[in-house]
Amino acid sequence: MKNPTPPQAFDALYSFCASALVRQTYLLCGRRELARESVERAFQLAWQRWPEVAVDRDPPSWVRAAAYEYALSPWHRFRPRFRHPEPPPADAADRALLAVLLALPPAYRRTLLLYDGVGLDLPETAAETEASTRAAANRLLHAREAVAAALPQLADPAVLHRRLAEVASAERLRAARAPAVRAGSERRARYWTRAAIAFTAALVGATALTLRTAPTRYDPPVPPGATVQGIPPKAAPGTLSNKQTTLRKKLRSEPANGPERLLPLTR
Structure with a gap:
């Protein structure tokens, strides 16, 4: 095209x-x-x-x-x-191979599938897994050893490649x-x-509301009360003078203990 x-x-x-x-x-x-x-x-x-x-x-x-x-x-x-x-694959051999693959660490599993399953070479496998070539080679060797230990019939890489394709196609x-x-x-x-x-509109609205309702000046907090030192104590009332005694006697002698002008007049 x-x-x-x-x-x-x-x-x-x-x-x-x-x-x-x-x-x-x-x-x-x-x-x-x-x-x-x-x-x-x-x-x-x-x-x-x-x-x-x-x-x-x-x-x-x-x-x-x-x-x-x-x-x-x-x-x-x-x-x-x-x-x-x-549900696992119907074939017992396929189930065994899939179980071994899933037991591998994800990085080892991915390296094994790219190299022995997809057919990439080692530098391409390393680039796709974001690893060095040496690290990819070590992962591949450890993955193959784990598969061979569990399924000895798959120790040959060519047989492993064929079985991976069969399990995937089944x-x-x-x-x-x-x-x-x-x-x-x-x-x-x-x-x-x-x-x-x-989200942007909500953020702009919240910012505008904050700017509109926020105080425009700083009001310092009221400090807690403190004891004021140096003030003399309040003096208690003393004895009455002669003038105050005379006034008290006069007030007590009036009707209802008070002057007439403080009482309503009765007719």
Whole structure:
């Protein structure tokens, strides 16, 4: 196709690697629903960043890395629907291999699947796992040793590669259609855009309300009371003088112990 449009280029990439990526991700996480969700989210992210993904030197690797990161996220263990295990594969040999894979540390499991499952070389595996070549080689050797210790018949890397492909293909996992993934990506982008706008509006409103109701001057707090020193105590009343004694006798001699002008006159 000459000069395809962005939707056409995205659909071509999706058709090329989505189904295989779902099967690979299933070996990585051991959950069918999570494998499909991981691949769908990875392609939704790729569509949101399509100008970046379109010029990447290896778009399938970009999407695969995003899907693997999502599938290995430790937060899935807190989701209610992922707290219970899914039914294992029907074949006993497939169940044994999947159990051995899931028992490996996530970094070892991812390295083993990229090298012996996908078929990447060691530098590509190291780059995709964001590790040095030496670290990727050590992870690969330890993962192979663990698989061989549990399943000696898979000690040969060629046999292990074939069995990984067989286990992944036996599940017959299907990916969603490309237009549905693009539509879901656009819906998510609109949702988060609206959420960001609403949050910004709420923040601006709260700031405006704070500025309007906040005091414009500083009122220092009233200090706690303290004892005042140096004031003489209040003097108690002393004896009455002669003048005060005479006045008291006069007041007591009046009717009702008071002058006439303080009493109502009766007729």
